[in-house]
Amino acid sequence: MTIFQRIIAREIPATIVYEDDQCLAFRDINPQAPVHILVIPKKPLARVGESEPTDTPLLGHLLVTATEIARREKIDRSGYRLVINNGPDAGESVPHLHVHLIGGRPMGWPPG
Ligand code: AMP
Numbered sequence: 001m002t003i004f005q006r007i008i009a010r011e012i013p014a015t016i017v018y019e020d021d022q023c024l025a026f027r028d029i030n031p032q033a034p035v036h037i038l039v040i041p042k043k044p045l046a047r048v049g050e051s052e053p054t055d056t057p058l059l060g061h062l063l064v065t066a067t068e069i070a071r072r073e074k075i076d077r078s079g080y081r082l083v084i085n086n087g088p089d090a091g092e093s094v095p096h097l098h099v100h101l102i103g104g105r106p107m108g109w110p111p112g
Pocket residue numbers: 003014026027028029030031038084085091092093094095
């Protein structure tokens with residue numbers, strides 16, 4: 001069981017900001033910006049690269065939920081970044097799909 005599955009199961013604490021039947025969102029423990037929230041599916045999908053066509057509604061729901069949280073966090077006008085790290089070169093460290101919602105400061109491009 002991954003650390004994110006344990007957060008879903010309330011076995012370890014997290015600062016949860018949103019929950020519905022399909023997903024959970026909580027603040028990143030090592031924030032890279034004033035707002036850094038992870039939006040994860042409750043379904044244990046390891047990474048976006050392992051999604052299947054039947055996951056299309058779920059993936060859309062994660063993105064739409066992230067935009068709603070951005071509005072609640074009041075970063076929708078200043079801007080924000082949604083990031084999904086997939087695999088070693090991208091720096092994926094937890095094998096449970098998560099969308100990073102990052103905002104509250106200007107960001108450079110491309111990422112390092
Ligand atoms: P990634 O590198 O894309 O796999 O992102 C994993 C993210 O999970 C990192 O930004 C970590 O800081 C974050 N993280 C790891 N453990 C926890 C935790 N217990 N609660 C909240 N965020 C966590």
